[in-house]
Amino acid sequence: xxxxxxxxxxxxxxxxxxxxxxxxxxxxxxxxxxxxxxxxxxxxxxxxxxxxxxxxxxxxxxxxxxxxxxxxxxxxxxxxxxxxxxxxxxxxxxxxxxxxxxxxxxxxxxxxxxxxxxxxxxxxxxxxxxxxxxxxxxxxxxxxxxxxxxxxxxxxxxxxxxxxxxxxxxxxxxxxxxxxxxxxxxxxxxxxxxxxxxxxxxxxxxxxxxxxxxxxxxxxxxxxxxxxxxxxxxxxxxxxxxxxxxxxxxxxxxxxxxxxxxxxxxxxxxxxxxxxxxxxxxxxxxxxxxxxxxxxxxxxxxxxxxxxxxxxxxxxxxxxxxxxxxxxxxxxxxxxxxxxxxxxxxxxxxxxxxxxxxxxxxxxxxxxxxxxxxxxxxxxxxxxxxxxxxxxxxxxxxxxxxxxxxxxxxxxxxxxx
Amino acid sequence: xxxxxxxxxxxxxxxxxxxxxxxxxxxxxxxxxxxxxxxxxxxxxxxxxxxxxxxxxxxxxxxxxxxxxxxxxxxxxxxxxxxxxxxxxxxxxxxxxxxxxxxxxxxxxxxxxxxxxxxxxxxxxxxxxxxxxxxxxxxxxxxxxxxxxxxxxxxxxxxxxxxxxxxxxxxxxxxxxxxxxxxxxxxxxxxxxxxxxxxxxxxxxxxxxxxxxxxxxxxxxxxxxxxxxxxxxxxxxxxxxxxxxxxxxxxxxxxxxxxxxxxxxxxxxxxxxxxxxxxxxxxxxxxxxxxxxxxxxxxxxxxxxxxxxxxxxxxxxxxxxxxxxxxxxxxxxxxxxx
Numbered sequence: 001x002x003x004x005x006x007x008x009x010x011x012x013x014x015x016x017x018x019x020x021x022x023x024x025x026x027x028x029x030x031x032x033x034x035x036x037x038x039x040x041x042x043x044x045x046x047x048x049x050x051x052x053x054x055x056x057x058x059x060x061x062x063x064x065x066x067x068x069x070x071x072x073x074x075x076x077x078x079x080x081x082x083x084x085x086x087x088x089x090x091x092x093x094x095x096x097x098x099x100x101x102x103x104x105x106x107x108x109x110x111x112x113x114x115x116x117x118x119x120x121x122x123x124x125x126x127x128x129x130x131x132x133x134x135x136x137x138x139x140x141x142x143x144x145x146x147x148x149x150x151x152x153x154x155x156x157x158x159x160x161x162x163x164x165x166x167x168x169x170x171x172x173x174x175x176x177x178x179x180x181x182x183x184x185x186x187x188x189x190x191x192x193x194x195x196x197x198x199x200x201x202x203x204x205x206x207x208x209x210x211x212x213x214x215x216x217x218x219x220x221x222x223x224x225x226x227x228x229x230x231x232x233x234x235x236x237x238x239x240x241x242x243x244x245x246x247x248x249x250x251x252x253x254x255x256x257x258x259x260x261x262x263x264x265x266x267x268x269x270x271x272x273x274x275x276x277x278x279x280x281x282x283x284x285x286x287x288x289x290x291x292x293x294x295x296x297x298x299x300x301x302x303x304x305x306x307x308x309x310x311x312x313x314x315x316x317x318x319x320x321x322x323x324x325x326x327x328x329x330x331x332x333x334x335x336x337x338x339x340x341x342x343x344x345x346x347x348x349x350x351x352x353x354x355x356x357x358x359x360x361x362x363x364x365x366x367x368x369x370x371x372x373x374x375x376x377x378x379x380x381x382x383x384x385x386x387x388x389x390x391x392x393x394x395x396x397x398x399x400x401x402x403x404x405x406x407x408x409x410x411x412x413x414x415x416x417x
Numbered sequence: 418x419x420x421x422x423x424x425x426x427x428x429x430x431x432x433x434x435x436x437x438x439x440x441x442x443x444x445x446x447x448x449x450x451x452x453x454x455x456x457x458x459x460x461x462x463x464x465x466x467x468x469x470x471x472x473x474x475x476x477x478x479x480x481x482x483x484x485x486x487x488x489x490x491x492x493x494x495x496x497x498x499x500x501x502x503x504x505x506x507x508x509x510x511x512x513x514x515x516x517x518x519x520x521x522x523x524x525x526x527x528x529x530x531x532x533x534x535x536x537x538x539x540x541x542x543x544x545x546x547x548x549x550x551x552x553x554x555x556x557x558x559x560x561x562x563x564x565x566x567x568x569x570x571x572x573x574x575x576x577x578x579x580x581x582x583x584x585x586x587x588x589x590x591x592x593x594x595x596x597x598x599x600x601x602x603x604x605x606x607x608x609x610x611x612x613x614x615x616x617x618x619x620x621x622x623x624x625x626x627x628x629x630x631x632x633x634x635x636x637x638x639x640x641x642x643x644x645x646x647x648x649x650x651x652x653x654x655x656x657x658x659x660x661x662x663x664x665x666x667x668x669x670x671x672x673x674x675x676x677x678x679x680x681x682x683x684x685x686x687x688x689x690x691x692x693x694x695x696x697x698x699x700x701x702x703x704x705x706x707x708x709x710x711x712x713x714x715x716x717x718x719x720x721x722x723x724x725x726x727x728x729x730x731x732x733x734x735x736x737x738x739x740x741x742x743x744x745x746x747x748x749x750x751x752x753x754x755x
């Protein structure tokens with residue numbers, strides 16, 4: 001009897017130690033991307049950026065191997081939380097690389113607080129609130145937010161292009177609020193006027209009435225749309241014979257739209273925009289990344305040049321892998337060492353150096369761009385201006401910035417703060 | 418009920434309808450006084466919303482008419498109808514990209530989707546005739562399977578069917594939107610492609626009406642709608658009529674897919690969106706009635722477009738509110754068949 005139970009205990013111990021052994025060898029990372037819905041194309045290219053990072057950096061950390069589980073979302077906050085929950089509870093991931101879209105980011109950040117022992121690295125979402133309001137100590141964002149990505153655009157539009165009055169059309173959710181926030185702050189600060197802000201639900205198919213309601217007494221119309229919405233808008237804009245000057249948000253003037261099929265995208269030639277990257281930047285680090293992206297996939301399975309989403313996923317994956325290597329994959333003590341390393345790390349990303357502020361939000365480089373035709377029918381964003389060291393308060397004194405309020409349909413007011 | 422009898426029976430309602438029609442006509446034709454423009458915005462926006470609503474209604478009619486036809490005759494609630502729409506869109510995209518011909522895309526989509534419809538009718542529906550619940554469950558299952566198969570084959574990308582060159586751009590409509598200070602009238606500019614598509618759906622609607630009311634096959638279909646068993650007893654090959662109607666309904670959904678892919682876009686998820694739209698249209702208009710589908714489609718199209726312009730925050734609710742009101746006051750639909 002004693003003998004039998006001791007055998008059982010021995011077997012049990014062996015089994016326990018083998019599972020412990022197996023866990024030591026692997027670090028499980030959960031990744032989410034919008035592989036459904038309006039932002040499908042963005043999610044797909046995000047994953048390409050992620051895979052490019054793995055090609056370049058490899059999947060090993062010391063003697064451990066990284067294992068990735070990918071889950072799909074559809075840009076709604078509940079889909080993101082569902083995916084993250086599934087990754088944690090079912091796939092037992094230890095680290096998350098998530099999410100892609102603005103509203104998802106706010107939801108995942110809040111969810112991160114219920115799992116303080118895990119580490120969340122934001123993949124690409126860019127709503128201001130995510131890291132600005134009540135940030136989660138275990139949530140790290142290596143891309144700038146929507147407002148930071150608009151830095152430089154307002155001044156360029158006012159001073160160089162001479163636009164005085166503009167109107168905006170944007171998708172009705174947090175990321176675009178943040179983008180319009182950045183634009184309005186700078187454009188109105190320079191003396192311009194934003195006469196009208198139209199908001200359309202994410203996933204709008206029929207833009208005909210929205211297009212009809214665009215004012216004609218403005219110098220330019222700013223488009224804060226992305227994915228299928230942007231393509232639908234442009235197509236119907238062409239059918240309606242629209243001819244206004246356009247300005248673009250960061251996911252509007254992006255390869256996800258610039259390489260869409262059909263001729264509607266040609267309305268964007270000459271459009272000015274701002275984003276965390278510019279397709280034609282001649283920086284060697286950027287060119288190397290573009291090459292790595294192009295080499296990783298056949299031409300019909302990728303865009304001519306990586307989109308902002310590919311770059312963001314690349315940067316986030318890079319930060320995570322480098323930080324893991326700094327601590328040699330040590331996830332003990334609730335991943336304290338990894339979190340410390342992530343907060344301190346400075347990465348030499350393809351789109352400029354990135355470091356984090358005290359809210360674990362990126363300070364990085366921004367680009368003002370203009371859309372050009374390369375002569376063969378492909379559209380690219382050309383660098384007009386490079387602005388380094390853009391922080392979340394956009395250079396404002398934090399106390400002044402706090403008074404402006406959080407980005408929404410009507411905030412900020414069009415005035416000088 | 419003829420118009421004179423309606424006026425006799427409901428004089429108050431007739432007056433309200435008359436006043437509303439006159440007001441609408443005035444809104445469409447007159448140059449708006451400045452006070453009105455200030456209160457509800459520019460006339461151009463209003464006119465556009467009206468036109469957009471009607472043309473969108475054209476698209477909804479194409480989808481819903483097939484749905485209602487199939488339901489009217491066979492009592493099949495085909496919840497895979499949205500999948501037929503999406504499949505038609507993909508087929509139309511494939512053919513029009515390969516051949517460069519937009520019209521071939523329509524023909525190809527009609528034929529192929531009609532074939533899928535025939536297979537569905539013979540393989541699935543014939544086996545469970547008269548069993549509503551089973552049919553509903555099976556079609557829900559099929560729509561999920563189709564959605565995944567199409568996701569597998571075409572990916573999550575969105576496709577847009579290229580509009581032929583001669584349809585791109587706006588045309589001038591005979592409606593004055595404003596008068597310049599010089600006294601020159603400004604006319605409404607409207608996308609040609611939407612007008613053409615609307616005209617096509619009107620033609621299809623009229624043809625369907627004629628086919629149902631003026632031909633022998635139409636006679637059989639109508640008789641079948643009224644009493645299937647008696648029709649079968651008279652020796653008419655009723656199964657053949659069923660297959661024919663199912664093919665026609667499915668083919669219409671296929672055509673609608675090409676239309677939707679041209680002035681909007683097709684992607685995964687569109688199947689359920691259009692299934693829902695056609696359900697709402699058919700519930701509002703009256704199950705099984707072609708004129709009902711037309712009326713319902715225009716109402717829902719107008720509600721969506723006017724809603725998106727004048728109450729953007731609540732635009733999504735408006736269509737369902739209409740459905741709720743109709744269900745509460747006239748559960749058989751606005752144009753009930755009997």
